[in-house]
Amino acid sequence: MNINMLRNITADNPRSLIKPAFFTTVANLAGVIPFVLLVEAARLIFNPFVYPEMALDMTRLWWVCGALAASLVLLFACEIPAYRAQYRDAYSAAAVGRSKLAEHLRKLSLGYLNKRDPGDLANMMVGDFAMLEHGISHLVPQMIGAAVMPVVALIGLSFLDWRLTLSLFAVLPVAILLVLLTSGIQRKLGSQHMRAKIDAGNRLQEYLNGIRVIKAYNLTGERFVRLEGSFRELMRQSIRLEGMLGPIVLSAVACVRAGLTLMIMAGVQLLLGGSLDVITFVAFLIIGTRIFDPLTTALAGYAEFRYLEQAGERIVQLLREPVMQGERQPPADHDIELKQVTFGYQDQPVLRDVSVSMPAGSFTALVGPSGSGKSTILRLIARFYDPENGVVTMGGEDVHAMDPEALLHKVSMVFQDVYLFQDTIEGNIRFGRSGATREEIEEAARLACCHDFIMKLPNGYDTMVGEGGSTLSGGEKQRISIARAMLKNAPIILLDEATASLDPVNETQFQKAIDRLVRGRTVIVVAHRLKTVRHADRIVVLDHGRIVEQGRHDELLSSDGLYARLWRRQHDEGEWPMTP
């Protein structure tokens, strides 16, 4: 076992093993004492039979029995802290590890997270950590037990009779070698099984997330086949893993037991030859049968141990992923500028050589056809991603050098797709500012035009919202997210207007809430309905990732370019066209 293994099985927290390892070792050492006393008791009892001239030493036997009772109490006293350390430290190491990983995920760039499957990450958080809990609480103590008992026995027994000791341990190296030499196969099978498990988790998540679409379009059969296929593959890999590991483990266990047989055969020979006394032989029989129990359990658990080590390795690798860098605090000046910015999510560029300046306190609208890169500009300003070329500045300073968290304190974002957590309405608004009082939350809700509908809910602000906000309408969710932003009271507002049109009542309320939110701040809005931004200080028109025009509404209309065409079309048709 090397340091990397220890890091892996503890999710990069090997210190969490110190206490369990220490107490388990002490408990195992204490566990040796009763055997020594048992051998002494056997010697005292058998002596008069083997040597008729010797009387049974009852006084000593009573002392041995007393010591045996005391040693059992001592063993119990050592096992309790060992048991507590194993379980407490296992669960606390997993809890600390989960929080650490969640915190780390928050700090990673969205570019990296986009490449990872959410099902995989969820499986890591729940399943992989559960395996580590099991590892620290069960398998590590087993391994320690398997190491301590035989080593102590090897030393102790070799003083009694080196020939029997040699025969007892002769085949053990073969068992250990067998397990170690096949660790490559175990690893390969383990990673195939893990891939199948992750895939099944992803398919299941896809199925559950898309259950409404599946029902609506009657896709049940097709999607279920994919899900079922992944479950079948998982079953196949599980059988393969167990089926191939079984013979390896059983062969290793057979080798261990062969040692015992060898010892008995050698003992009988030596007894018959007269070079071994019965009492020593009995001692070997008692200890020999007992020391190999933990060893066989540990050999059987070794494959499982390697498997969970792989799960831990995945966690450690994710923890090593570099987080977004930057230490500078954002300046007090909130001018925002993009200078020759080029950016793409994968290889395909989404923004090309974009330069735009948005002065502090101004209202800038980003418009253009769907997919032209409007929302991407907001994501770059908030530093969800860093540009490939060019810079985004705030107050003249590159946001790349700024602490991403401090930068986000300056920014309130209202997304197109509002996500509400499975929490109360109050809790969901409080995400804007964790220390806010109930009064402040209600005030923000009033300004965001959601107080009235909240009060009509069965438990008002204490009403639980389903995951993703599934129990509220689209318009209600949007206004809750505006209340969040109100509460945050950040100087910069990044607003990604929803593409879905709202009914007239919701639209009026939404507009009223937005007007209150943006007052006196630096505002950048991705707009789909041009009438909502015709009074903007500056309208930036994007097409295929390039800025094709910018100016005020009247200027753009008179220049009769893309904006004017879009305006006329939207004005005439009352809708936003998919293509210019």
Ligand SMILES: Nc1ncnc2c1ncn2[C@@H]1O[C@H](COP(=O)(O)OP(=O)(O)OP(=O)(O)O)[C@@H](O)[C@H]1O
């Ligand atoms: N996370 C992502 N990973 C890969 N590609 C993405 C991602 N987000 C957006 N894109 C792609 O980048 C391009 C620009 O997306 P963006 O969301 O900036 O467009 P938009 O102008 O805001 O569109 P819309 O008006 O439809 O909201 C699109 O082609 C989109 O498919």
